[in-house]
Amino acid sequence: MLIGTLSQKTGCHIETIRYYERIGLLPKPLRTEGGRRVYNNEQIKRLGFICRSRELGFSLDEIRTLLRLVDGKKYTCQEVKIITENHLKDVNKKITDLRRLQKTLADISSQCKGGQVPVCPIIDVLFEE
Structure with a gap:
């Protein structure tokens, strides 16, 4: 399979x-x-793994580690679970941070009346230290 077809397929x-x-x-x-470039089925499968892992938010280093385990054929479910649980901790932290950001933006947005004056509480909050 040529790279253009691989791109379309994946x-x-x-x-x-x-x-x-x-x-x-x-x-x-x-x-x-x-x-x-001509790709074989193993490369297609591997690219699918990489793309799916990226969709789930795994970093390139995490994907590299997972692939190293798979390539060595010496991985255990426990090793993969540890990587996944560490990634889950990062995802949960990001969710917490995003919720905090959401609340902050809602709070400062609610202070603004959207008028035509050159004074804006949103700008004022963003300039605060």
Whole structure:
């Protein structure tokens, strides 16, 4: 499969596929005599894994660690669980931070009457130390 078809099939942009190759997440594919990349089923499956992991918010380093475990065929469910639970802690922290941000923005937005005067309580709050 050529890179354009791979991109369409996975929804992953061509430049992103090339980036994953450059950083070693996706093995470099074979090339035709004309220099075009040709992907096999294992690379397609691996790219799907990478894309799905990114959708779930895993960092590239976390994905690299998971792939290293899979590639070595010596992973345990416990190792994968630890990585996932650490990621879940990060997600929960972000949710907490976003809720705090939501409340703060709602509070300062409620102070603004939206008038045409050059005084704005939102700007005033943003300039506070």
